Amino acid sequence: MKALLQRVTKAQVEINGNTVGSIQHGLLILLGISPTDSEQVARKLAARVAGYRMFSDAEDKMNLSLSDDNGEALVVSQFTLAADTNSGRRPSFSSAAPPAQAEPLYLAFVEELKALGISVATGEFGADMQVSLTNDGPVTFLLDTEKS
Template sequence: MKALLQRVTKAQVEIAGDNVAQIDDGVLVLLGITPSDDQQVAQKLAARVAGYRMFSDADDKMNLSLSDINGQALVVSQFTLAATTTSGRRPSFSSAAPPAQAQPLYQEFVAQLQELGIQVATGEFGADMQVSLTNDGPVTFLLDTEKS
C-alpha cells in the first residue's frame, strides 16, 4: 500500500463539477493499493499517517503529527500509485489491486483514521475526480508499506 501525503492548507474533490469533499489544514492522502495488501496493512498505514510528524512546531521543526494539530485528512483512492513504471513509456497497472479487493481496504483505511480521531473527508472510489489543493511548504511524503 502506498500513501502519498501532501500537507495542505486546503484541498477539495470535485466530481462532474460538484464539490463532494473538502478540508482545510491537514493532509491530502492519495492511496494506492496492491494485491498483497490486507486489512492489517491498512490499519498500520492509517496509524502511521495519523502519527507522521510533518507539521511544524513553535520552533518551525517538523515535530507535530496530524493527530497533534487536530488536522483533517482528505483520502482519495489512486490506483495509479500502484503502477509499475520501471521500464517503457507506458505504465502497467497489473500491480494494482482489483477494485473488489481495493475498495474494502480503502474503506478500512478511512475507518481506521476516523477511529484514531482524525476528521476524514473522501473522494468517491473509482470515480473520475478532479482534485485541487494548496500544498503547504510544499511538503510531500511517500509512505510505502512494502519498503518499510
C-alpha cells in the same frame, strides 16, 4: 500500499462539478493499493499516517503529527500509485489491486483514521475526480508499506 501525503492549507475533490469532499488545514492523502495488501496493512498505515510528524511546532520544526496538530484528512483512492513504472514509456497497472479487493481496503484505511480521532473527508472510490489543493511548504512524503 502506498500513501502519498501532501500537507495542505486546503484541498477538495469534485465529481462532475460537485464538491464531494473538502478540508482546510491537514493532509491530502492519495492511496494506492496492491494485490498483496490486507486490512491489517491498511490499519497499520493509517496509524502511521496519523502519527507521522510533518507539521511545524512552535520552533518551526517538523515535530507535530496530524493528530497533534488537529488537522483534517482528505483521502482519495488513486490506483495509479500502484502502477509498475520500471520499464518502457507506459505504466503497467497489473500491480494495482482490482476494485473488488481495493475498495474494502480503502474503506478500512478511512475508518481507522476516523477511529484515531482524525476528521476525514473522501473522494468517491473509482470515480473520475478532479482534485485541487494548496500544498503547504510544499511538503510531500510517500509512505510505502512494501519498503518499510
